[in-house]
Amino acid sequence: MGKVITVASGKGGTGKTTTVAAISSCLAALGYKTLCIDFDTGLKNLDLSLCMTDFAVTDYMDIVSGHIPLMDACNASPSISNLYFLAAPTVYDPNKLDPAMLIPMFDEIRQNFDYCLVDSPSGIDTGFRLAHTSADMSIIVTTGEQPAMRDAQHIAVSVRDMGIRDLRLLVNRVMPGKLRIIHTTIDDVIDNIGVRLLGIVPEDSSVFFSLHDSVPLILYRKRRAAYDFLDAARRIAGENVPLRQR
Numbered sequence: 361m362g363k364v365i366t367v368a369s370g371k372g373g374t375g376k377t378t379t380v381a382a383i384s385s386c387l388a389a390l391g392y393k394t395l396c397i398d399f400d401t402g403l404k405n406l407d408l409s410l411c412m413t414d415f416a417v418t419d420y421m422d423i424v425s426g427h428i429p430l431m432d433a434c435n436a437s438p439s440i441s442n443l444y445f446l447a448a449p450t451v452y453d454p455n456k457l458d459p460a461m462l463i464p465m466f467d468e469i470r471q472n473f474d475y476c477l478v479d480s481p482s483g484i485d486t487g488f489r490l491a492h493t494s495a496d497m498s499i500i501v502t503t504g505e506q507p508a509m510r511d512a513q514h515i516a517v518s519v520r521d522m523g524i525r526d527l528r529l530l531v532n533r534v535m536p537g538k539l540r541i542i543h544t545t546i547d548d549v550i551d552n553i554g555v556r557l558l559g560i561v562p563e564d565s566s567v568f569f570s571l572h573d574s575v576p577l578i579l580y581r582k583r584r585a586a587y588d589f590l591d592a593a594r595r596i597a598g599e600n601v602p603l604r605q606r
Contacts, residue, residue, distance in 0.1 A: 362470040365596070366399075366495040368480040368488060368519070369502065370511020375532040376501045378567055378577070380479040381409035382586065383499075385578045386593035388443035392474035395434060398448040399491040400481045407447060411574045412437060416447040423465050424457075430468050439576055444473070454486045459493045466494035475596070483511075484518050492519060497526040497596075499558060503533045504549055512553045528558035530592060535563045559592035560603060561585050 367383075369376040380396055388394040397420055398406035407416040415435040422428040423446075437443035469476045480491035492498060498519045502512035512529070519527055531549050550557055564585035570577045578586045591601045 362393075362473045362475060363496045364466055364470065364476045364478065364494050365497045365499060366478040366480050366492045367499045367501060368491070368515050369482050369500065369508070370484075370513075370515045371508055372482045374482075374501045374503050374508055375561075375567070376482065377403075377405050377409050377479055378571075379499070379501050379530055379532060379561075379589070380406060380477050382577050382589035383593050383596070384475070384477045385410070385437075385440050385443055385576050386586075386590045387475050387477075387597065388437070388440050389578060389590075390593060390597060391442065392597065393442045393444075393472070395444045395446060395469060395473045395476045397446045397476065397478045399487060400479050401448040401452050401454065401487060402481060404448045404450075406479045407445065408571065410437065410443070410445055411439065411576050412445045415445060419447040419449040420462075420465065421449040421452060424461050430465065431472060437576075439579060454490055457490060459490055462490065462493045484514060488518070489522065492522055492524060495524055497528065498524050499528045499530055500553065500555055501530050501532050502549065502553065504531065504535075504546075509549060509552050512555075516553055516555050527555045528596075529553055529555040530558045530561065532561045533563045534560055558595060559588055561588040561592075 367380045384394050384396045407413045418433040422433050423430050434444040478491050481487040500512050500515050502508045566583050570580035594601045
């Protein structure tokens with residue numbers, strides 16, 4: 361039975377969508393059949409991070425409405441085996457969707473995939489709650505900035521209020537020099553948010569260049585951050601992977 365993992369953040373700019381794409385790609389590369397679903401209907405950038413813009417022809421509402429079977433709607437990555445993508449709908453009002461309508465889709469996803477990562481909209485609204493409808497785990501993405509950490513605290517409270525107990529924290533876009541200047545450490549970030557650490561990913565220009573070269577991060581020639589995303593994926597899969605020395 362597969363696992364549904366929703367990835368959330370309190371504010372934009374933390375690298376949430378990049379995290380979804382990178383960890384999904386790594387899980388697929390490890391041999392796990394993995395599906396990414398874009399629930400961020402407002403921005404819809406997951407296809408760019410997956411380098412699958414030309415494949416975003418079906419969306420999850422096609423499945424929910426019964427128009428297209430699940431496996432026909434999921435688009436296979438042309439460059440990474442075991443990786444599939446399902447887009448967000450173009451015309452859609454999340455306030456008009458009953459969350460119960462999503463449950464059969466996620467039940468079927470669990471039967472066909474090892475992992476499903478859901479890209480939640482930033483913030484706490486209806487879309488955020490829909491993205492967590494059937495989640496087994498929630499990964500909260502933050503940076504070391506005060507606004508991001510405060511928003512991550514609110515996200516953690518909201519996720520727990522929805523009954524989800526398996527929460528993980530990914531501290532992204534880390535710049536150790538700047539953290540030292542403001543007298544902050546990764547331990548401070550973890551203590552402030554109160555969520556178990558999944559991984560630490562440094563600020564890395566490869567993320568920017570891989571996106572604009574349309575090459576998935578894990579296949580890019582300069583991929584310092586990719587190794588940390590790979591470590592996070594291995595931890596999700598149950599491996600005991602120590603943090604890399606900084």
